[in-house]
Amino acid sequence: MSGPRSDLFENAPCGYAVLDASGRVVEANAELLRLLGRSRDEVEGRLSLAELVSAGGRIYLDTHVYPMLALNGFVREVALDVVQADGERVPVLVSANVTPGPEPDQTRTRVVVLEARDRRRYETDLLESMRTIEAARRDAAELAETLQRTLIPPTPPAVEGLSIAAAYRPAGDGREVGGDFYDVFQVAEHEWLAVIGDVTGKGVAAATVTAFVRHTVRALAMQFRDPADLLVELNRAVLDHDTDRFCTVVVVRLVDDGAGWSLTGSIGGHPLPLVRRPDGSVAELGTHGSLVGVIDAPIFSTFRHRLGDDLLVLYTDGVIEARRDRTLFGLERLLPLVSASDHDPSAVTADVVEAALDFQDGDPRDDIAVLTLGSGRNPPPPG
């Protein structure tokens, strides 16, 4: 800059400096010297902008700001900390532009420096809050995912002499677990329990009750051989549980008595199991019982069946209550479907789930669970 310092420069209400091509401060105004906490003689012709900011700012100048100035001719609102002679840091915002000279070494850079203590403190707090929020959101999402994964019904075990196929399809886009569940577990030598059920509601809250019901059934199965007795105890446990939710359940005890599988079961408010015979005929099994967890004196009865070469199909209401417009999928579609399927647990399970999904264009309103059991001694050839 030539001539006397103008009032506009010297008394500007912001820090103002002119740098030479090497980045050294040629001129600094009063406000800048105040921000820097240094005298004019210390700064002018002696120190570069890089020497007036923090170490990180120095790197940032060389790796970001100077390249931007060289290529764009200006920078705006760069946040830096100037470091005063006594070491105190002052947060500032820096804007600058470049005026080329006739020779490269006559290039001048004008820099405006604004104190930004309050603004930067606010921004730092804001940044911190954003990070906290983001971390909390990530934790919550991760927790929900982990929890839901543990609540999805597991793959059924391999049982000698028994062919088992199960499928579970959550409602909607599949991200929210519902209340459907199934379980197959051993209670004694040659003796297994198969359960299918549905807890009212959806989401993690329903799924925790689902887990409670599943584990309670497992515990009660060891004490009560008769499935109807088991349901009475389960009814009491759900009533005692701190929840307004109730459930529907089918419990089937399977005993291998040497001549094949002998079934005893009981139904609590749940759609009746289906029996598919090798000739393709299909019938419902058992009688409806009370909902589980609603009334103090429920009524459950026991059904018996020799499995033989039949298939036992357990399913939840997500199948028959699948809805297209105002039409329900219903038993009138399910029974012919099971009848037309191959006489194989995997085929029946897959056909039922597929049909229920197709009926709702692949976007189920409720979750769907299907569990099919068959004597596995002479599995029919696939196809």
Add this chain to the structure above:
Amino acid sequence: MDAAVRLNAHASGPAGARPILLVHGFGCDQSMWHHVAPELAVDHRVVQLDLVGSGGSDLDSYDPDRYSRLEAHAEDLVALCRELGLEDVVLVGHSVSAMIAVLAHLAAPELFSALVLVGPSARYLDDGDYVGGFSPSDIEDLLETMDSNHLGWQSPLAGLVMANPDRPELAAELEATFCRNRPEIARHFAGVTFLGDNRDDLRKVTVPTLVLQTRHDAIAPVSAGQFVHDQIAGSQMVVIEGHGHVPHLSAPTETLKAIREFLAR
């Protein structure tokens, strides 16, 4: 995805000419070669690129685990040269990419016939008698400075970008701000850059090498360049009178002269 797409690679100059690969350093992107690339492209096949995570590269390819080692960037360079069928390549690396260039040469010695290391530093942190110029707290300060300058990315607009991957114009609006790469990537790359140590790799270099820098470089002082020069047998060192870490922007004429004289030898 092709390496050329991933790295936003652009070629210029005669197809049959000797290839020069220009690799930018930490901070910005290939536009840093704005002044020198057209001049070199008069008689060289010039290939410019953005390191994965910078500029117009494929940001989704930035896997922090993979790119926690400079070797990953070196592998990208090798993959790009192979994909483009380049041989007898002059590899020009600025700043941290000087070390990436060394690693690429060590990984695929058959591809590269000369190295130009612009403003190199084998280690930025001081270590005993070795002067890198920085302490760990300086690097922490850099990360905070970068955070303060990434407010654009913390804004509601950034939230919109994340929530609308199908509206790339939102991201473009943010990314158009030159030298402001995505904060989480820039932060990670800063750590990888400034906490690295490649001093032991230098002695293994076996091709003609030019160490090129300015007299007053606050990031990689002459002593850092001298160390690189001393460790690479037969290397040449040119110090340009001037300031700053980016001679190809601040002194393009001198930079070109040094590179041309080196290649003519």
